[in-house]
Structures are given as structure tokens and as C-alpha cells.
Amino acid sequence: MxxxxxxxxxxxxxxxxxxxxxxxxxxxxxxxxxxxxxxxxxxxxxxxxxxxxxxxxxxxxxxxxxxxxxxxxxxxxxxxxxxxxxxxxxxxxxxxxxxFSSMASDEVSKLQIEVARLSKSFTYDRIILAEKYRIGREHPNLRSRGEYIYRNQIGSLKRRLSKLKEKMDKYLEMQKMQLEKRRSLGLPLVCITGYYNAGKTTLFNALTGLRKPVSPLPFTTLSSKYYLAQGIARRFFLVDTIGFVYDLDPMMIESFKLTLNDIVQSDLTLLVADISEREDVLRFKVETVSSILEDTLGVDESRIILVLNKVDLVDPVTLSKRLSSIADYSRRYPSVVVSASKGYNLEYLLRFVESSLESIRDTIYAKF
Ligand SMILES: Nc1nc2c(ncn2[C@@H]2O[C@H](COP(=O)(O)OP(=O)(O)OP(=O)(O)O)[C@@H](O)[C@H]2O)c(=O)[nH]1
Ligand SMILES: [Mg+2]
CATH class of the missing domain: 3.40.50.11060 (GTPase HflX, N-terminal domain)
Known part of the structure; x- marks a missing residue:
């Protein structure tokens, strides 16, 4: 490094x-x-x-x-x-x-990974091909075909990338249609975001009764999962999304826009963080995700609720220390402490989500 x-x-x-x-x-x-x-x-x-x-x-x-x-x-x-x-x-x-590749099982994830991989490796691949061409030139019998092969291979890399991008545009179009269909039902969209491993899917499962894969490995969830959730007094679409990492590369963000769109289009965002992590790590992670949400994706801060998960792993003294310091760096989001795996405080979270939806009702796209 x-x-x-x-x-x-x-x-x-x-x-x-x-x-x-x-x-x-x-x-x-x-x-x-x-x-x-x-x-x-x-x-x-x-x-x-x-x-x-x-x-x-x-x-x-x-x-x-x-x-x-x-x-x-x-x-x-x-x-x-x-x-x-x-x-x-x-x-x-x-x-x-x-x-990502080792975790990917669906076509959209594989497509986004391939776009990200090819966009990143393009200059490297070009250097490798140029190097082969250079070596080829040193062997006179290969000279005539060398340049042709070189240009052809560069061309095929470019064509492959633009074909994949076209495919991605088709998915983006489909995604837009699906969103409009959901909007037409007049139900709000609530998404679950956060650093990888924060417990997003565990929370999604707890709130929906589903059993989507959960694990301590990074990036267990790659593509968004939608579910029509029944809250206390209303229904809403709940979306589980991909986890974030530190220093996310802009090229990666561009390649994963299909998945990130699910966050951008939501009416309310639950930023899940693991409150049992070391103080400085928790701060880096919360700051990382809020910066991606607000500064990169343009999510309004009034649409973000901080969900402090895994409270079953901390003692009351640590909890109160964490809560007072988190208030300094969490951009003043309202916060709710929960344990997704133990089911602690989830009813309160649901009530909080529903009253937040109610308070932004007039300003959100889905006038439910
Ligand atoms: N003790 C405790 N463990 C939890 C809690 N919530 C989640 N976990 C554990 O944390 C790990 C990560 O959980 P996931 O739900 O897969 O986390 P995620 O944020 O969806 O992770 P990615 O999809 O990889 O981004 C798993 O081992 C869960 O069992 C909690 O409230 N308490
Ligand atoms: Mg997950």
C-alpha cells in the first residue's frame, strides 16, 4: 500500500x-x-x-x-x-x-461484474496485446499478420464491452418499467443499505419472514431483492441491496448502477451499521456509507434512518458510549437500535419507518 x-x-x-x-x-x-x-x-x-x-x-x-x-x-x-x-x-x-464472482449466481450480478472487470482491465489487456505484438515483430515471419491480429483483438475487446453495456441498458429499461409498475400500486419503497456484513439481509429476512442467504462473508448479497412487506399499519416494498466498501472506485459505481438505482429510487433508506464494531471502525463505515448515499448517489439526508444493529453483542455501557459519539458524525440521522437476528426492537423500527413515511408523504414520488 x-x-x-x-x-x-x-x-x-x-x-x-x-x-x-x-x-x-x-x-x-x-x-x-x-x-x-x-x-x-x-x-x-x-x-x-x-x-x-x-x-x-x-x-x-x-x-x-x-x-x-x-x-x-x-x-x-x-x-x-x-x-x-x-x-x-x-x-x-x-x-x-x-x-463478487465467487458469490454471483444471477445474470444481472454476473453482467455487472463482467462490465466492471473489462472496464478496469482494458488498458492492461491492451498493454499485454501490444507486448505480444512487439515480440511478434521481432520474428520476421510473423510481422505481416502481427499488427492485424493486434488491432483485431483490441477491436474485439471493445466490441465485447459495448455489447455488455448494451445489455445493461436493456436491463436498465426493464428496471424502469418494473419501478413504474410498483409505483402504480401506490406503495412506498424502503431500501436497506450499509457496509457489507452489517446485517442487512438478516434485517430484511426478519421484516419479511423470508430466508435469503446470510453469512459472515463479505458481499453475500449482490443483487437487490424486493418484497412487499406488511408493516404495522401499512404495506411497503422493502429492498435488500449490495453492501458497500471503503474507497469505492467510480468505475465500480458506474458498473453497478443497476443495483445502485434501487437505492436512488427509494423513498426511505435504512442505513444499517454494526454497533458492536470498534469505535473507529464503526465511524469509518458510517461515514463511508453516508458519503456514498448523499454525496455520490444524491440521497436526501431527510430520507435516511440509521439502524444500529447487533445490539445483542454490546453491553449497556459500551452502547451508551457508542450512541453519544455516533451523534457527532452520523450527519444527524435519526437512529434506532435493533438486533435483527434476535428480533429486538423491530416493531419499534417498523413504527418509526411508517411514521417517517407519513411525514414525507407529500414530497415523495409514490403518493401512497
Ligand atoms: N449477533 C448478531 N449477529 C447478526 C445480527 N444481524 C446479523 N448478524 C450476523 O452478521 C453476519 C452478516 O449478516 P448478513 O445479514 O449476511 O449481512 P449483510 O449486511 O446482508 O451482508 P452482505 O450481504 O455481505 O453485504 C451474519 O453472520 C449474521 O448472522 C444481529 O443482530 N446480531
Ligand atoms: Mg446481505
Whole structure:
């Protein structure tokens, strides 16, 4: 990892812990970590030359097969590092996509993952093809066909990506129609969002009586699930969505717009957070998700309710400490403490959701 801010000790520790957790979710066993503080990542190798050489000696002595960078790598950096280290090199973006792929079972998720993968690897693939072309040119008998093959392969990568994007546009169209159909029923949409593993699906299941897959692994849910839920006094559509991660890449957001649209189009958003997490981790996660919701997706803060889940795991003293500090950084969202798995306080949450829907009734799209 290249750390560009020498003062963010807590944050970089959290980022590395998270990277390790993601790697371990794919059964990588992590043998070491390397950090360099630089004003900005080096253009050719991310690390400065001395650090790359140090990395190579670690790679050789430990015999690792994959080097994972926290920083998003350009195609050129990935290519240079792979060539110099003689190992497979991936970044956090690609690692996340690997987890997505291992979890994906439906067509929409697979499509979004493929778009994200191809968009990310395009420059890298082009460098690899150019390299093959260069080697080909050094063999005179291959020269005439080399350039033709090179252009053809670049063209086919581009065509594949634009075909997948066309397919995605069709899904977006279908999604719009489904939304209009739901809107025509005059029922509001309430979505469940949050960092991965916060307990979103457990809450969705508890409120709907369904048994959608739940697990401690990251990104168990990839595509949104809709259900017509019966609250205390009214019905509404409840939507379970994909979990977020720290430092989400804009390219990833663009590739997953089908899923993220479900959040944008909702009338009310439940931001689920795990209150049993370490104080600083909880803060990073709540800040990350609220920034994505408000600053990236444009969700209005008056439409967000903070749901502090897993309260069964904290003692009353910790709970009151967490509640007083969370008020400082949670952008003044109203909050409700629950335990989705134990069913604690869910009735209160439902009442709160329904009264919030009532209070924004005049301003929301679905005039239920
Ligand atoms: N103790 C406790 N564990 C919970 C609670 N809610 C969820 N969990 C556990 O937390 C883990 C994650 O739960 P999920 O419901 O899959 O979380 P998620 O937010 O949907 O996760 P992703 O789909 O991966 O983003 C599971 O092991 C759940 O059993 C809770 O209220 N208390
Ligand atoms: Mg889930």
C-alpha cells in the first residue's frame, strides 16, 4: 500500500485490515504487508524503486503467488509490477471483483461484474496485446499478420464491452418499467443499505419472514431483492441491496448502477451499521456509507434512518458510549437500535419507518 497522508494512522490501519479480510475471504493466506508513505503513488510501479526492490526480495523469500495492492493500479503499473516481480499482481478493485464472482449466481450480478472487470482491465489487456505484438515483430515471419491480429483483438475487446453495456441498458429499461409498475400500486419503497456484513439481509429476512442467504462473508448479497412487506399499519416494498466498501472506485459505481438505482429510487433508506464494531471502525463505515448515499448517489439526508444493529453483542455501557459519539458524525440521522437476528426492537423500527413515511408523504414520488 502507498499511503499518501502520513497522519491518517487509524485510517490506513483500518484499510489494511479490511484488505486482509477481503483476501482471507477468498482463502488467500496473507504472509506480510508493505507500506510506503509518498506524496503520490509512483507512475511506473506505485512504490518508489527502493520499495519495489524490497517487495521483490520478500516475494522471492516467501514464495507467494499473488501480490495484492490496496491502491488501484493503472494497466501500466500492473504490467510493470508483474513483469518485475514475476508474480500475479492485483489491486483491491480486482480482489473485490473476485469475491463478487465467487458469490454471483444471477445474470444481472454476473453482467455487472463482467462490465466492471473489462472496464478496469482494458488498458492492461491492451498493454499485454501490444507486448505480444512487439515480440511478434521481432520474428520476421510473423510481422505481416502481427499488427492485424493486434488491432483485431483490441477491436474485439471493445466490441465485447459495448455489447455488455448494451445489455445493461436493456436491463436498465426493464428496471424502469418494473419501478413504474410498483409505483402504480401506490406503495412506498424502503431500501436497506450499509457496509457489507452489517446485517442487512438478516434485517430484511426478519421484516419479511423470508430466508435469503446470510453469512459472515463479505458481499453475500449482490443483487437487490424486493418484497412487499406488511408493516404495522401499512404495506411497503422493502429492498435488500449490495453492501458497500471503503474507497469505492467510480468505475465500480458506474458498473453497478443497476443495483445502485434501487437505492436512488427509494423513498426511505435504512442505513444499517454494526454497533458492536470498534469505535473507529464503526465511524469509518458510517461515514463511508453516508458519503456514498448523499454525496455520490444524491440521497436526501431527510430520507435516511440509521439502524444500529447487533445490539445483542454490546453491553449497556459500551452502547451508551457508542450512541453519544455516533451523534457527532452520523450527519444527524435519526437512529434506532435493533438486533435483527434476535428480533429486538423491530416493531419499534417498523413504527418509526411508517411514521417517517407519513411525514414525507407529500414530497415523495409514490403518493401512497
Ligand atoms: N449477533 C448478531 N449477529 C447478526 C445480527 N444481524 C446479523 N448478524 C450476523 O452478521 C453476519 C452478516 O449478516 P448478513 O445479514 O449476511 O449481512 P449483510 O449486511 O446482508 O451482508 P452482505 O450481504 O455481505 O453485504 C451474519 O453472520 C449474521 O448472522 C444481529 O443482530 N446480531
Ligand atoms: Mg446481505
Amino acid at each position: 502507498v499511503k499518501t497522508n502520513p497522519h491518517d494512522h487509524e485510517l490506513y490501519r483500518f484499510k489494511l485490515e479490511e484488505l486482509r479480510r477481503l483476501a482471507e475471504a477468498l482463502n488467500y493466506s496473507v504472509v506480510g504487508e508493505l507500506i510506503q508513505v509518498r506524496v503520490k503513488p509512483a507512475v511506473d510501479y506505485v512504490f518508489g524503486w527502493g520499495k519495489v526492490v524490497e517487495l521483490k526480495s520478500i516475494v522471492s523469500s516467501t514464495g507467494v503467488d499473488t501480490v495484492i495492492f490496496y491502491n488501484t493500479l493503472t494497466g501500466k503499473q500492473k504490467f510493470n509490477l508483474e513483469r518485475f516481480l514475476g508474480r500475479r499482481v492485483i489491486d483491491r478493485y480486482e480482489l473485490t471483483l473476485e469475491i
